[in-house]
Amino acid sequence: MNNKDAQNYTEEINEILNKIINLEGVIIEICGNWIWVSGNTYINRFALSKAGLHYKRSEKRWYYKPASYVRYGKKKPWSMEKIRNSYGSEKIKTKGFAKIA
Helix, strand or coil: CCHHHHHHHHHHHHHHHHHHCCCCCEEEEEECCEEEEEECCCCCHHHHHHCCCEEECCCCEEEECCCCCCCCCCCCCCCHHHHHHHHCCEEECCCCHHHHC
């Protein structure tokens, strides 16, 4: 990823985060350059989908990945624990979570 692509991706991530940061009861986590959303996502599924996220049934979470990401071959799915250990993890404080906590 060159500098221009990285800058565009950063802007893209900021747009998505701004769309979902106020949703009630969701937990937003950044692992590498993917966004993972868990928590009370069922009631927010339409907003998450509209923001460009996809649901991953095996993880029971919504995710967003860069468009440039390409998966080669069939690989065994990773658990969230393995993803966190490999790429690091940072939870984003949401404004909506404080309303129900």
